[in-house]
Amino acid sequence: MQKVVLNGKWKMRKIQGGEWIDAQVPGSVYYDLLNAGLIEDPFYRDNEDKTIEAAYYDYEYEREFFITSDILEQDRIFLCCEGLDTISCIYINDKEIARTCNMHRTYEFDIKQVLNEGKNSIKIIFYSPVKYIEEKDRQNPIWSTNIAMKGFSHLRKAHYMFGWDWGPKVPDMGIWRDIYIKAFSIARIDDVYITQNHKDKKVSLNIRARIQNWSNQELELEVSVLSPQGELIKSSINTSQYENNVHIDIHNPKLWWPNGYGEQHLYKVEVVVQKEGKIIDNVSYKIGLRTLTVRREKDQWGESFEFNVNGVSIFAMGADYIPEDNILARCTPEKTEKLIKDCIDANFNCVRVWGGGIYPWDYFYDLCDRYGLVVWQDFLYACATYDLNDEFKENIIKETEDNVRRLRHHASLGLWCGNNEMEWAWVEWGLPNNPKLKTDYIKMFEVYIPEVVKEHDPNTFYWPASPSSGGGFDNPNDENRGDVHYWDVWHGLKPFTDYRKFYFRFCSEFGFQSFPCLKTVESFTLPKDRNIFSYVMEKHQKNGTANGRIMFYLSDYFLYPKDFDSLLYTSQLLQAEAIKYGVEHWRRNRGRCMGAIYWQLNDCWPVASWASIDSFGRWKALHYFAKRFFAPVLLSACETDTSVALHLSNETLKTVKGTIKWALRDNFSNIITEGSKEAEVPALSSVLCETLEFDNILSDDKIKRKTYLEYSFVCDGVDASRGTVLFCRPKHFEFIDPEIKIDVCDENDKFVVTVSPQAYAKYVELDLRDSDCRFSDNYFDLSKGENRQIYVMKETLSRKLSKNEFESSLTVRSIFDIV
Ligand code: BMA
Numbered sequence: 001m002q003k004v005v006l007n008g009k010w011k012m013r014k015i016q017g018g019e020w021i022d023a024q025v026p027g028s029v030y031y032d033l034l035n036a037g038l039i040e041d042p043f044y045r046d047n048e049d050k051t052i053e054a055a056y057y058d059y060e061y062e063r064e065f066f067i068t069s070d071i072l073e074q075d076r077i078f079l080c081c082e083g084l085d086t087i088s089c090i091y092i093n094d095k096e097i098a099r100t101c102n103m104h105r106t107y108e109f110d111i112k113q114v115l116n117e118g119k120n121s122i123k124i125i126f127y128s129p130v131k132y133i134e135e136k137d138r139q140n141p142i143w144s145t146n147i148a149m150k151g152f153s154h155l156r157k158a159h160y161m162f163g164w165d166w167g168p169k170v171p172d173m174g175i176w177r178d179i180y181i182k183a184f185s186i187a188r189i190d191d192v193y194i195t196q197n198h199k200d201k202k203v204s205l206n207i208r209a210r211i212q213n214w215s216n217q218e219l220e221l222e223v224s225v226l227s228p229q230g231e232l233i234k235s236s237i238n239t240s241q242y243e244n245n246v247h248i249d250i251h252n253p254k255l256w257w258p259n260g261y262g263e264q265h266l267y268k269v270e271v272v273v274q275k276e277g278k279i280i281d282n283v284s285y286k287i288g289l290r291t292l293t294v295r296r297e298k299d300q301w302g303e304s305f306e307f308n309v310n311g312v313s314i315f316a317m318g319a320d321y322i323p324e325d326n327i328l329a330r331c332t333p334e335k336t337e338k339l340i341k342d343c344i345d346a347n348f349n350c351v352r353v354w355g356g357g358i359y360p361w362d363y364f365y366d367l368c369d370r371y372g373l374v375v376w377q378d379f380l381y382a383c384a385t386y387d388l389n390d391e392f393k394e395n396i397i398k399e400t401e402d403n404v405r406r407l408r409h410h411a412s413l414g415l416w417c418g419n420n421e422m423e424w425a426w427v428e429w430g431l432p433n434n435p436k437l438k439t440d441y442i443k444m445f446e447v448y449i450p451e452v453v454k455e456h457d458p459n460t461f462y463w464p465a466s467p468s469s470g471g472g473f474d475n476p477n478d479e480n481r482g483d484v485h486y487w488d489v490w491h492g493l494k495p496f497t498d499y500r501k502f503y504f505r506f507c508s509e510f511g512f513q514s515f516p517c518l519k520t521v522e523s524f525t526l527p528k529d530r531n532i533f534s535y536v537m538e539k540h541q542k543n544g545t546a547n548g549r550i551m552f553y554l555s556d557y558f559l560y561p562k563d564f565d566s567l568l569y570t571s572q573l574l575q576a577e578a579i580k581y582g583v584e585h586w587r588r589n590r591g592r593c594m595g596a597i598y599w600q601l602n603d604c605w606p607v608a609s610w611a612s613i614d615s616f617g618r619w620k621a622l623h624y625f626a627k628r629f630f631a632p633v634l635l636s637a638c639e640t641d642t643s644v645a646l647h648l649s650n651e652t653l654k655t656v657k658g659t660i661k662w663a664l665r666d667n668f669s670n671i672i673t674e675g676s677k678e679a680e681v682p683a684l685s686s687v688l689c690e691t692l693e694f695d696n697i698l699s700d701d702k703i704k705r706k707t708y709l710e711y712s713f714v715c716d717g718v719d720a721s722r723g724t725v726l727f728c729r730p731k732h733f734e735f736i737d738p739e740i741k742i743d744v745c746d747e748n749d750k751f752v753v754t755v756s757p758q759a760y761a762k763y764v765e766l767d768l769r770d771s772d773c774r775f776s777d778n779y780f781d782l783s784k785g786e787n788r789q790i791y792v793m794k795e796t797l798s799r800k801l802s803k804n805e806f807e808s809s810l811t812v813r814s815i816f817d818i819v
Helices: 029-035 048-056 129-139 333-345 362-371 390-407 422-428 435-456 496-501 518-524 535-539 546-557 564-588 621-629 803-809
Strands: 002-005 008-014 021-025 059-067 076-081 087-092 095-101 107-110 118-126 162-164 167-169 179-184 187-199 202-213 219-226 232-239 243-251 267-275 278-287 292-295 306-309 316-321 350-353 374-378 413-417 461-463 507-509 595-598 633-640 643-650 656-666 671-681 685-693 707-715 718-726 741-747 750-756 761-768 780-782 788-793 810-813
Touching: 002 059, 021 029, 021 059, 029 048, 048 129, 048 167, 076 087, 095 107, 187 267, 187 278, 202 219, 202 267, 219 243, 232 243, 292 413, 292 461, 333 362, 350 595, 362 374, 362 390, 390 435, 422 435, 435 461, 496 564, 518 564, 546 564, 564 595, 564 621, 564 633, 564 643, 564 685, 621 633, 633 707, 633 718, 643 656, 643 671, 643 707, 656 685, 671 685, 741 803, 741 810, 750 761, 803 810
Parallel strands: 316 350, 316 595, 350 374, 374 413, 413 461, 507 595
Antiparallel strands: 002 179, 008 021, 008 059, 059 118, 076 107, 076 179, 087 095, 087 118, 162 167, 187 202, 202 243, 219 232, 219 267, 267 278, 292 306, 633 643, 643 685, 656 671, 656 707, 707 718, 741 750, 750 788, 761 780, 761 810
């Protein structure tokens, strides 16, 4: 196989009277216009409104390339486009090659006849997606959520680009993935599918290789498997067939496990087709040896829903992933690796790729394989209806084939899911009555798409929708079956304490908004905008008037913050407390509940949203909380008036033993009463270890308002899990000024910060004014007398700082400081 890469420098112009400018491929129209200074940053202040105009024009991309006689002589020559966004027309040497209309597809066109030896040209025209959906919607208006531009579901383009309740309207376009020419002679590998059979400490691999052989000569097909320890196993056959099966047995396999349960061993499988020692074509994959499916079994509550890996049912812990930027050209493997590592640092074992975005790049899944995140993969349909006709049907079937074939080998791939919230919408959202579209729904998600999955990836579990109870419009958001999206807290304005009323089998979405931190807000505002009800702050809040909603919830929990920055901080605490309240409850009910995936992991621009990491990669309080509430061994407190039940949840494969320590303290941190207890929790379970009753001490509100319980679980000499509980709302607690002292020590690769308060300090936040960094812990509670050591690895600093600079840049505050 020979390859001519067409990535790199192109030129582009607006067809309606634009000048030629430099373009980068892969890239996009907005990316190129921004680089040329022709549009303003759409994320700054209210620029979104101005920059949308660019999406109403058509654009032309062009470059030259050279083809040698050697390539021209090959049997087959294809143009491969891994991503064209979206409505395009492709010309080579001014001859029209193809038209495309699906950004999620991988296109391949035979171009042998139109190529010349030497200089050639390629031109791709992109037509305005906005004009297209507006026109389609005029002709055929169909229901879709009104948080995005009308008509978006007519086009196979990432829905969030047309706006979402956390995203701006930036309907970009362009050559967004690799583009190249591939030339083959004699034969090519058409398809490889690997099946694993696990039995008695042995994994038998069946490698099905389909070979297009244009020569009818016998070829050598060689398969090799390289183990993580470097052992190489090879097997080869001679063949002239299209379909071939090669078997390889792996004894004493090193299994792949999700994060927290074991290692992420990966094997490299290489498939090579040769003729007389000369390689004709080859492909390779990294696979993990594991079984991974979803178990659904009838039980006393309804029906279970749990990921089962290598025979172990896991409690899925993670968040929903959305695209990382509106301008996709700015996404990089480095940024994604940081995000995935952030998931691992917060003890995630799972991530759900939400259906309103994109099928991420291969590197996203490679990272999930390497770090151990089980991927719940939605197909890309969300909150809309779709009008199925022959053309649309063919388009989505091809799209499904392309992506299933691209991603099916990944160890991390946990399940395929038809869509986001559409079964639920048909049943409960009062959609306009339209029997044709409702039937189309069933055809798409319960017939055509699962058929493609069955054909191309029979070993991965298919789930019709999220949420669903198994399909057929049968109570999709049933609390006792399948997965659930629970939004009564937040959208339904219910207090977050309501989470404890439910025992969902698997909660794949629940969320609570907060503002990003001041540094992030500063990136898109002028000082005069820094009021949460200002025009600009509301432009960066896409969920209606939700800045007021944050205030509504805040009023129930915290005092009215004294200034803008204190309000941002307090909103993050509120969000963190809300999600913690739900997750800890569901982990206490492990067995019945087997998944807590909160909405949402990340942002695509600076905005008030449900994310735990903002668009600059800065951790909100929630992400530090997640690190604690997703800890493999968790001690959690379930408080009711004057009593507290302490539960241990163990998500590891081993029994855990240790000591539970607790102390009831006053607001100065003086101990009123204390105790400890040896505790043991079997692997993969949750147990109630201790019930403490303080009704004799907490006799009235006055005392409740200045008493807290501190609890920790000590295992092998270290605090595995800890926290504090109040017996009233934080707004009513009588906090004393903790006068927190911080002391910095420079220890080669890290700075160690010792934090010591003079009284009970709640939600202690450390921050650096002049840099971003990762603290080993943050937004934690401390009692007087504790000297808590928090470290910052120097490699996590976004700007190098000396010890003096670090010290003078370091700030600390706690809840006491918000008023
Ligand atoms: C769910 C998601 C998204 C949305 C989020 C917050 O409905 O599927 O569509 O952004 O809630 O409203």
